[in-house]
Amino acid sequence: MGRTSDAKPRLLAAAGELFQDKGYHAVGIQEICDAAGVNKGSFYYFFSSKRDLVLAAIDAQVEMYQQELMQPAFSSDVPVAEQFRQFFHLMYLARHNLASCTGCFFGNLTLELSTHDELVRGKLQSIFEGWTLGFERVLQAAVEAGALPKLDTRRTAQALVALFEGSALLAKAYNDVSILDDLSQVAVNLVEHASSSP
Amino acid sequence: MGRTSDAKPRLLAAAGELFQDKGYHAVGIQEICDAAGVNKGSFYYFFSSKRDLVLAAIDAQVEMYQQELMQPAFSSDVPVAEQFRQFFHLMYLARHNLASCTGCFFGNLTLELSTHDELVRGKLQSIFEGWTLGFERVLQAAVEAGALPKLDTRRTAQALVALFEGSALLAKAYNDVSILDDLSQVAVNLVEHASSSP
């Protein structure tokens, strides 16, 4: 009953873009509403607060990263180290047409919000933890298949996440996406020469 | 002539702490003035704007990082890989008594401001570039001394900066400084097994 609307997904999409481009505090609700073509009054019909919005936007972006980075990179049958190179390269491709390099959505929010809002921090932590566990599974499978020597999968996986986030950060600082491609080679090395001692 | 004052350094110190803790947009000038015990009217006697302040605060923090991280880590005579471990460990020590892990000052500002303000971005870029060049010199010296095999010093140095920034980011997301110590081991590996092909 009642009328229908696609304002909510439009708000989520606009919020995703604007938070990515400018950060959380630098974007106002009015600006998000304008970008989405939604009245501010309507905004508060769908979301109870700006915080509520960012939590929902994070969920939406997790889905996107999963579909556009994780799955494409790690479902091919190339050697495992190449899969990680591909992971970095897909990030490069996603950013290299943009006017300026805006970093990783989750990394951006982490550094801006995780000291303010424990719920947001926890959510971002579990996203990075999910990535780490995913990387770990990929590494473990390669070890068991004999494609890699024994290694400390947990630490290596976490280092790969850190290297990825650090690369995205440097790409933003230098405003140069090619850093992502450049450091993908180091990710490859890191996989192939990881230590085994825990 | 006229009276003297230490309000300016107090403002810089307060800004350094608050920007680090809460980020740029989340801190108001009033809050910084309160923390420094300075009247807001006086603030604008020393700084022409909030942006002017953050630029000065960045310079002050560069000095601090140089004295408390770079010099201590890289002037000892332990093996070069150990020096990098020490670099991560010093960051761990600086953070491990704090109530919450607040990441790297420069990384935080990079992700929050470098799409807004080209001057700030350029400043942060040159800081990371300085670190990279410093790391590169350390690596090159070790190669020439025969302590390390030939390697792509530029890429390895940049990867170490990225790994460091990524580690600080994860430490903030997990609110767990021990990640810095944990990933310092990967930095060691990265130095010892860096690739040589440019």
Next chain:
DNA sequence: GATATATTTTACCAGTCGGTCAACTATTAG
């Protein structure tokens, strides 16, 4: 001690922020 000046104080401004609310409208299910 006079005085030029570096610093401080206070009150103020316009604009924007996140958020609220009550009236209004379109629509869908019965």
Next chain:
DNA sequence: CTAATAGTTGACCGACTGGTAAAATATATC
């Protein structure tokens, strides 16, 4: 057709933002 309801609108709020200006005050120099 109707009625219940999902969604929209626009005006409004208090709090706070970065920033301004002029008067007051303390002090270093001579």
